[in-house]
Amino acid sequence: MTKKATRLYPLPAREIPAEAIYEDLELPPKERQDPSRPYVVINMVSSVDGKAAIEGKASGIGDRIDRRAMRNLRSKADAVMIGANTLRAEKVSLGLDQSGPQPLAIILTETGDIPLESKLVGFERQQVLVVAPQRAAERISGRARVLAAPTTPSGGIDLGKVLSILRADYSVAALLVEGGPVLSHALISQCLADALCLTLAPKLIGGPSDQAPTILKGQLLSAEDCSSLKLLSIYLAGSELFLRYSLSPTGVASR
Amino acid sequence: MTKKATRLYPLPAREIPAEAIYEDLELPPKERQDPSRPYVVINMVSSVDGKAAIEGKASGIGDRIDRRAMRNLRSKADAVMIGANTLRAEKVSLGLDQSGPQPLAIILTETGDIPLESKLVGFERQQVLVVAPQRAAERISGRARVLAAPTTPSGGIDLGKVLSILRADYSVAALLVEGGPVLSHALISQCLADALCLTLAPKLIGGPSDQAPTILKGQLLSAEDCSSLKLLSIYLAGSELFLRYSLSPTGVASR
Numbered sequence: 024m025t026k027k028a029t030r031l032y033p034l035p036a037r038e039i040p041a042e043a044i045y046e047d048l049e050l051p052p053k054e055r056q057d058p059s060r061p062y063v064v065i066n067m068v069s070s071v072d073g074k075a076a077i078e079g080k081a082s083g084i085g086d087r088i089d090r091r092a093m094r095n096l097r098s099k100a101d102a103v104m105i106g107a108n109t110l111r112a113e114k115v116s117l118g119l120d121q122s123g124p125q126p127l128a129i130i131l132t133e134t135g136d137i138p139l140e141s142k143l144v145g146f147e148r149q150q151v152l153v154v155a156p157q158r159a160a161e162r163i164s165g166r167a168r169v170l171a172a173p174t175t176p177s178g179g180i181d182l183g184k185v186l187s188i189l190r191a192d193y194s195v196a197a198l199l200v201e202g203g204p205v206l207s208h209a210l211i212s213q214c215l216a217d218a219l220c221l222t223l224a225p226k227l228i229g230g231p232s233d234q235a236p237t238i239l240k241g242q243l244l245s246a247e248d249c250s251s252l253k254l255l256s257i258y259l260a261g262s263e264l265f266l267r268y269s270l271s272p273t274g275v276a277s278r
Numbered sequence: 279m280t281k282k283a284t285r286l287y288p289l290p291a292r293e294i295p296a297e298a299i300y301e302d303l304e305l306p307p308k309e310r311q312d313p314s315r316p317y318v319v320i321n322m323v324s325s326v327d328g329k330a331a332i333e334g335k336a337s338g339i340g341d342r343i344d345r346r347a348m349r350n351l352r353s354k355a356d357a358v359m360i361g362a363n364t365l366r367a368e369k370v371s372l373g374l375d376q377s378g379p380q381p382l383a384i385i386l387t388e389t390g391d392i393p394l395e396s397k398l399v400g401f402e403r404q405q406v407l408v409v410a411p412q413r414a415a416e417r418i419s420g421r422a423r424v425l426a427a428p429t430t431p432s433g434g435i436d437l438g439k440v441l442s443i444l445r446a447d448y449s450v451a452a453l454l455v456e457g458g459p460v461l462s463h464a465l466i467s468q469c470l471a472d473a474l475c476l477t478l479a480p481k482l483i484g485g486p487s488d489q490a491p492t493i494l495k496g497q498l499l500s501a502e503d504c505s506s507l508k509l510l511s512i513y514l515a516g517s518e519l520f521l522r523y524s525l526s527p528t529g530v531a532s533r
Contacts, residue, residue: 029287029289031286031287031289031291031512032284032286032514034284034291035291036286036289036290036291069327069328071474071476071507071521071523072324072328072492072493072494073324073327073328073329073330073492073493074328074492075328077498208484211482211484212484219326219482221326223478223521225506225507225508225509225523226505226506226507227466227474227494227499227503227505227506227507227525228498228499228505229463229466229467229494229495229496229497229498229499229503229505230496230497230498230499231487231497232486232487232492234498235498237327237328237329237487237492238327238328239327239482239484240484241484241485242484242485242486243332243483243484243485243489243490244482244483244484244485248482248484250481250482250483250484251480251481251482252326252480252481252482252517253480253517254480254514254516254517254519257286257512257514257519259287259509259512261509262507262508262509262523264509264512264521266326266478266519268326268480268517270482
């Protein structure tokens with residue numbers, strides 16, 4: 024890859040090789056070391072009209088440079104997490120392209136219905152942890168390491184408690200979450216996400232929401248949710264934008 | 279307003295007063311004078327998760343600087359167009375804040391059901407043109423000037439022919455379209471839009487698509503539609519981004 028990119032913000036702007044997007048990022052940021060849970064970065068791609076997938080698949084939206092930026096983010100994280108829907112929708116890799124140490128791959132599932140062997144590329148060379156409620160754990164038993172997840176009164180996975188366990192027992196200080204929209208929404212609505220990296224691909228997709236969903240799926244976010252963003256950095260490659268924001272409760276700006 | 283903004287792209291970056299966003303824009307661009315139809319700019323605002331309205335209203339998404347940028351765009355256009363759904367959803371102004379010459383306000387309606395008097399702010403001091411099929415024209419008669427629109431075989435307004443009439447008979451060389459999502463999608467899918475200005479507000483909205491729609495409403499866009507974007511400029515004010523793109527058929531880059 025010989026393309027160029029520009030880090031437009033913070034100023035001053037400077038040209039970099041396109042493969043260096045997010046390469047200088049430090050996760051977790053020095054000032055955000057928190058012993059109680061990992062620093063959580065959500066990374067997603069969308070079209071300019073806000074669509075994060077076409078018929079369930081995100082892979083056609085970003086380009087080669089987005090793929091590389093995603094790999095750079097993964098290389099900064101201790102673990103990379105996705106929800107089971109995302110794994111069922113298409114073949115995914117949660118690792119780095121090069122050999123060497125890989126982040127822990129974490130799959131969240133309520134039911135245990137996860138096609139690890141057929142859909143997780145590089146399944147053999149990466150440590151995999153499946154987070155599932157006790158009732159679903161036996162469906163995974165023997166196929167991957169399982170974290171029996173604490174549940175909420177309604178029976179869903181308690182994300183806050185899972186993050187605490189990942190920090191305390193698995194040494195995950197920086198967690199990269201790559202969707203899907205249900206998991207990302209759940210983290211944001213519980214104020215469990217610290218940053219959002221959004222690749223804005225220079226295209227328009229259209230389509231109804233069941234065929235072309237947005238990056239978040241769930242109810243309207245309220246002022247108490249961490250839905251207020253502060254722009255941290257912008258990279259530009261061609262017409263593709265790489266936006267990084269911090270998240271905080273509405274009206275509160277934080278880094 | 280004493281806030282600052284930065285024009286980040288094209289480089290070099292430079293600081294400007296926040297009220298100057300889009301003030302130096304020339305519509306239509308010199309090299310895009312076309313005697314057959316107006317140069318069409320779509321201007322919309324969305325949250326970072328792609329939502330263009332909350333319960334039908336776009337007014338809560340952008341801030342005061344977005345409102346000013348929108349006024350600056352209007353001051354460059356000969357006419358400002360919206361669809362009737364947008365007018366029914368909330369009170370809108372299609373004019374400039376200051377007195378003096380105003381762009382022509384154009385409302386598109388299939389049915390003639392438009393609450394001009396109650397919803398169009400500044401109705402009295404601005405020329406208003408309602409574009410409606412002949413069958414709906416009598417509902418407007420006497421309330422505003424009416425353009426009896428040519429229709430397609432399926433009975434809808436023929437947007438291409440309407441644009442030609444606006445150029446030839448109303449001297450509209452630059453047309454600003456402020457949505458809603460149905461009208462914007464129709465223009466893009468028929469390759470009748472030249473540029474898209476998107477204000478990306480630093481917030482997350484969530485919610486189902488019927489409560490919080492995206493900027494485009496319609497079927498999936500295909501490679502033949504003008505759904506491929508080229509970034510023309512970026513302004514930044516606080517954490518709010520003002521993105522301007524040109525539109526072209528997929529794979530074709532144009533200015």
